[in-house]
Amino acid sequence: MRFSDKFKAFLIDFVIWLYLLGSGLYFADSFGYKIPIIFILPLALIFATILNFGEDSPGMALFGEKKRKWLKSLNGWIIMLVLIMTMAVGWSVVEVDLFKFFTKGANAKGIVSGLFHPNFKIIKICLTALVETIYLALLATVLAIPLAFVLSFLAARNLMPKTFLGNSIYYIVRTIATIFRSIEAIVWAIIFSVWVGIGPFAGMLALMIHSVASLTKLYSEQIENIDSGQIEAIKATGATTLQVWVFAVIPQIISPYLAFTIYRWDINVRMATIVGFVGGGGIGLLLLQQQQLLRWHNVGIIIWLIALVVWIMDMVSGKVREKLQEM
């Protein structure tokens, strides 16, 4: 076994034991035993070391040479213990309470009855808010397209020159897009509702930022997948760089780009309602207000309308994307 593999195996076992002992500590704590957390460090170190010498542990199973049967090895039991511990800690942390679940259903009476007796009198207000949401999503998508389009070329490995500048731009754009994408739209909505005030504009900005980031990724992956042979062939005719783009790059990406964009609009309509909840305006905001006023029949109609729109969007975007695939 190479030293680096030995080290990796040890590290994995060490982390597993830290986790197991830490979980034990969590339960001890909830029963009132205060054990200083520092104790688990040497213990985990000792366990991991011993098991590594015995060559029977999860780390050794991953990197070592000896193969053992699952249930006939310590390794199997340790993994089992990890799974059991995880479920137990999870159960406790999430405060699962089956008693409540089966006895307190009556609390939801209001909302369930609201769903069955939606209040059609407020449908005009609802539709206005819904239109706001749909336009919000549409605008966020449309405004995201040109930005993502340009950025996607900068984030495509095969288009960026392999110079210091080219590499830097590629990594910077990629990294920023990844970070922005991993921040949920709802968080962006909170940021922008403080920045420009509560309302659809804040929601639009939130969705737009998120859309730019994820479309940049999808678009650029599409560019990375294009057939370089076609580019070569067009270059060989004596075409200028611009002509190469128009005749060899764009025809290859146009229909997947459209498909991604429509899919994004679909997602944005969905997210627009959620974003509304935290100050992004539209139907989400209306839902929040009505829920806080406990007007369950109004909540009912809003939920039905949202479901309807999401269902229609889903269907339409699915059909359009299907057609684009055939093209």
Next chain:
Amino acid sequence: MKNIIKINKLHKKYTSGTHALKGIDLEVKKGEFLILLGLSGSGKSTLLRCLNRLIEPTSGEIYFNEMDVVNANSNGLRKIRRQIGMVFQQFNLIKNISVLTNVFTGKLGYVSLAHSLTFKSHKNDLQLAEANLERVGLWEFKEKKVKNLSGGQQQRVAIARALMQNPQLILADEPVASLDPATADSVMRYLGELNKKDDITVICSLHFLSLARKYGTRVIALKDGKIVFDGTPTEIDEIKFKEIYGEDAEEVEIR
């Protein structure tokens, strides 16, 4: 006769470290049908792509009609490239657009971007493109999308695209390697005809000695980035063939 291509001490070292061409010296006369033989990895594609600088040579000189290819600026390179048609093993047509538009792209080296967006409305271009399609027997297919065509048909579209360039030289990189024998022969026949009737010089890499003998006027063989044979197709006998392709190669296997 004049040389259309002259290569001196051409080297290509890829950044990966592979020394793909190790000092190629070659003169190609106008009107030749030059066949390039050699095992895969011997440097055939690299050599062909250096000629129009799809690949940048590491050192050496290349002249096309006495024009310096290696030191040409981007405008000069454009003027060189547009006179050199190219045909590929994978056809490399734009699959999502029509056959006719693909043929038009052969004109890109001669026209502005604005012009290239409105090819159809230029009468000369349209007539020329249709005539070239007619020539490869695909006029009825002009509105079809390329991806709906068979391999042999696609390669003929590629030939029509090359013809659109009004080329003096056609580079063909294993143009028939992905086709069945009968289709392969028909594609080679088109290249042969261009060579004879239109006096277009052809440099074509192949693996089949039979096709080399049938269409080639001269054969060179590459091995490990060096030219190991240069002569007429009939001069290649079994012994020479084994030298090029290694002891285990059987001519029958290579068709």
